[in-house]
Amino acid sequence: MDELISKLKEQIIKALKLEDVKPEDIDADAPLFGEGLGLDSIDALELIVLMEKDYGLRLENASVAKTVFTSIRTMAEYIQQHKK
Amino acid sequence: MDNFISSFIRISNNLVSLNGAPFFRGSAGEEFEGFIKQVYKSLGITYSTFYKMDNLSKLGFIAAEILLNTEKKIGFAPEKTGIFFQNSSSSLDTDFTYFNTIKDKENYFPSPAVFVYTLPNIVIGEICIRNKIKGENSFFIAETFDPEFMEAYVEELFAHELIEYALCGWVELFEGNYEAFLYFVRSGKKLSENSSVKAKLHSTETLKKIFTE
Numbered sequence: 197m198d199e200l201i202s203k204l205k206e207q208i209i210k211a212l213k214l215e216d217v218k219p220e221d222i223d224a225d226a227p228l229f230g231e232g233l234g235l236d237s238i239d240a241l242e243l244i245v246l247m248e249k250d251y252g253l254r255l256e257n258a259s260v261a262k263t264v265f266t267s268i269r270t271m272a273e274y275i276q277q278h279k280k
Numbered sequence: 281m282d283n284f285i286s287s288f289i290r291i292s293n294n295l296v297s298l299n300g301a302p303f304f305r306g307s308a309g310e311e312f313e314g315f316i317k318q319v320y321k322s323l324g325i326t327y328s329t330f331y332k333m334d335n336l337s338k339l340g341f342i343a344a345e346i347l348l349n350t351e352k353k354i355g356f357a358p359e360k361t362g363i364f365f366q367n368s369s370s371s372l373d374t375d376f377t378y379f380n381t382i383k384d385k386e387n388y389f390p391s392p393a394v395f396v397y398t399l400p401n402i403v404i405g406e407i408c409i410r411n412k413i414k415g416e417n418s419f420f421i422a423e424t425f426d427p428e429f430m431e432a433y434v435e436e437l438f439a440h441e442l443i444e445y446a447l448c449g450w451v452e453l454f455e456g457n458y459e460a461f462l463y464f465v466r467s468g469k470k471l472s473e474n475s476s477v478k479a480k481l482h483s484t485e486t487l488k489k490i491f492t493e
Contacts, residue, residue: 212393215331238332241392249389 200272208268211246212239224269232267240265251275281468283438284479286354288449288463288490289347291319291339298346300493312458316342327410334374334397335458337406340365340451343460344407347447351464362415362443363404364434366422369454371400403451415443425450425461427487435482438467450491461491 205219212235226232229240243265247253253275255261264274290297294306294315304322306315316338320330323345333341374397381391396402401419408417416437422429430448437443449462465482480486 213331214328216326216328238393238396245389245391 197272197276200275201268204268204272204275207246207250208233208243211242222268224272225267228265228267243271247271247275251279253278283435283465283467283482285463285482285486285490286466286479287347287350288461288493289343290493291343291460292458296342296346298350300490303346312339312453312456329406329409332393333406334371334377334394334402336367336371336373336400336451336453337397337403339453339458339460340403340462341406341410343449343451343462344447345410347462347464348411351445356445356464356466358412359414360443361411361413361445361447362434362437363407363413363417364420364430364446364448365400365404365418365451366420366425366430367400367450367452368421368423369452370421371398371402373454374398407447413447415445425491427484427491431482431484431487434465438465443467444469463487463490 201224202219205222205224208214208222209217209219214233217233222233228243229235235243240261244255244261247255247264255264264271287299289299289303294308294310295302296304296319304319306318310318312335316335319342320338323342325345330338330341374394378391378394378398381389381394400421401417404417404419407413418433420426420429434443434446434448437446444467446465447462448465450459451462452459466479480490
């Protein structure tokens with residue numbers, strides 16, 4: 197799990213162009229939206245693309261996506277449970 | 281009443297000049313992305329959205345940031361400021377970037393973050409958000425910078441008192457070639473309230489002259 201969380205941090209920094217952010221700056225349990233990383237709606241769409249492109253996981257249900265994108269840890273847990 | 285240009289900026293060939301004087305010189309041979317990042321860092325600002333912008337928006341944003349920092353010292357009302365830009369390549373540079381994310385049906389992952397920049401007027405939106413500018417705005421496509429058109433269009437808005445300030449100019453970028461030329465116009469009425477400002481008459485002749493300066 198820790199390895200997947202580290203990998204996700206790096207992927208998110210790259211995909212969302214968070215140039216001033218380092219992986220160690222990101223708290224795996226901090227909210228991705230609002231406080232924490234303060235991502236916006238376009239970032240949410242990029243995260244959906246990332247999940248499909250890099251993990252083959254398609255998030256079509258908005259309420260599921262909202263839960264999955266609570267934090268980096270919830271993303272990692274979802275990937276671990278659903279990755280084929 | 282006459283209106284006046286209180287400042288202008290040019291960014292091209294790894295050089296930023298403000299009111300005709302060098303402001304920032306980038307490293308020789310640096311590509312646009314590296315150069316504009318150098319300018320951003322030199323301004324000492326923290327605005328993480330900058331990194332998410334496409335290259336056209338980065339160019340316009342940085343030019344506006346430097347010019348408006350100068351204008352803020354004199355003072356202007358963002359809610360009465362309009363933005364009017366021109367270029368020849370529209371958002372084609374980013375359109376191609378987006379096309380590359382969708383051209384392969386086997387590897388079809390359209391990027392929402394790229395897609396949002398596939399309109400040239402997004403650069404105006406970025407500047408408005410940053411500076412809380414709420415006046416009229418338009419982005420025109422022309423083969424080359426058209427001072428006659430720009431002067432007449434902006435003067436018309438001033439004449440109808442729809443704006444009191446205007447950020448105008450040329451913001452062109454395509455395949456690594458770039459050129460920004462922005463200027464700030466103040467209504468004569470507002471300028472007379474601050475007689476210490478050195479300004480040039482807003483006219484086609486002035487625009488032709490400072491465009492090549």
